[in-house]
Amino acid sequence: MAFPFPTRIQLTALTVSAMFFMEQLDGTILATALPAIARDLHVGTVATSVALTSYIIGLAIFIPASGALADRLGSRTILSLAITVFLICSILCGVAHSLPFLAVMRMLQGAGGALMVPVGRLVVIRDTPRKDLVRAMAWMMLPATLGPLMGPVVGGFITTWFSWRWNFYLNIPVGLLGLLMTWRFIPQVREPSPPPFDVKGMVLAGGGLATLSILAELFSHDAAGWPVLVGLLVGGVVLMAVYAHHASRITDPLLDFRLMRFPTFRISLVAGAATRIAVGSLPFLLPTFLQIGAGLNAAQSGVITFVGPLGSIAIRPLVPAILKRWGFRRVLMINALSAAVIFALIAAYRPPMPLWTISVVLVLAGAAQAVQFSAYNTVAYADIPPQRMSAATSLYSTMQQIMLSSGICIAAGTLTLLNALSGQSEPTLNDFSIALLVTGGISILATPIAATMPPAAGADMSGNRS
Secondary structure (H helix, E strand, C coil): CCCCCCHHHHHHHHHHHHHHHHHHHHHHHCHHHHHHHHHHHCCCCHHHHHHHHHHHHHHHHHCCCHHHHHHHHCHHHHHHHHHHHHHHHHHHHHCCCCHHHHHHHHHHHHHHHHHHHHHHHHHHHHHCCHHHHHHHHHHHCHHHHHHHHHHHHHHHHHHHHCCCCHHHHCHHHHHHHHHHHHHHHCCCCCCCCCCCCCHHHHHHHHHHHHHHHHHHHHHHCCCCCHHHHHHHHHHHHHHHHHHHHHHCCCCCCCCCHHHHHCHHHHHHHHHHHHHHHHHHHHHHHHHHHHHHHCCCCHHHHHHHHCCHHHHHHHHHHHHHHHHHHHHHHHHHHHHHHHHHHHHHHHHCCCCCCCHHHHHHHHHHHHHHHHHHHHHHHHHCCCCCCHHHHHHHHHHHHHHHHHHHHHHHHHHHHHHHHHHHHHCCCCCCHHHHHHHHHHHHHHHHHHHHHHHCCCCCCCHHHHCCCC
């Protein structure tokens, strides 16, 4: 596919895309390997969930600081450092012979991932002319759809036929390629006079986000009692409240909520939150729904979920034309409704319906997600001044991570509540259908929010003048 923007910009987007793919894949690939890790390290399977939680902690702590660090040290330096940390920790995770060592390496690996994704997005936004940004973002965001859906499939295959350790070694060739391309194609951009680094803000925001992320992870896996969960919720909320007070008193906080005064940024963030809750819940709900509803085993359900990216791949070249024809506002309004319909169709699946019917729905889901997030991730920066891009990227990436985790939490909470009401120990097919309807229904909220966007929002990015 030929892109109508300079080769250097295309290669920059491709370089960042490789980082996105590695981080997204690594974030989901390990879930299917936990029983094998437990056997090899001689611990209980439940205990190995710390390998997932510790990664999320590292991710949550460092995402707020990503933009500020890039302004000080330079985008190429930060990306090279992040990839190097990610690679080294991947290798050390692969050779781990104890669970505590694996957990520490996973947390450091998460720190590398936290710096890769927001800084990579920032580089593309800064380095791409506004008229070409839709195409660049559509190309760059493909791994955000592929990674979470490929992770369980690839992880299950590698763990079954090779060893769980190769889930980590898989990062080596991708990371080395990304490192080489970073040095070749990523520009070294830094602020000449950056403001003082907000250390207190990093401690408060990082601590609060890490606490809430741990809450979502433990809640989704039913790995802690209610006293622990309530304690984490209260602790996370208090830390974030203290941070909000701190941020309002200084000029350049890490997460600057004053950016919400820009309408396109605010609407993209809030409307995107509703849709990301739905999308975040799907990798959690869908595999088990298929195993209960269709009687598939884990490997078979993984193969079915893998068809989703096919829709994303097919629609990506058409995204610029879609946005040029209808504009950001109309596309986002309609797409929010389509997400709710798709979730309802998945929830309606019952045996003996043929499996190809749900496969078609998942292909449509992949296409809808591709259009939706290419649009959100582009129009969010339509009105942001160049000097505020770093702060905007940090806040947007942080809220994105929170909403994806919230999707898991809401889905798990719905299942837990239904179990409590019915007195059953395990969720039924109907319970999963209700959870899909709940999270899919939340996406409808994006439609009235997107409707408040000015009709000409992002016109210089989409080319739509109607």
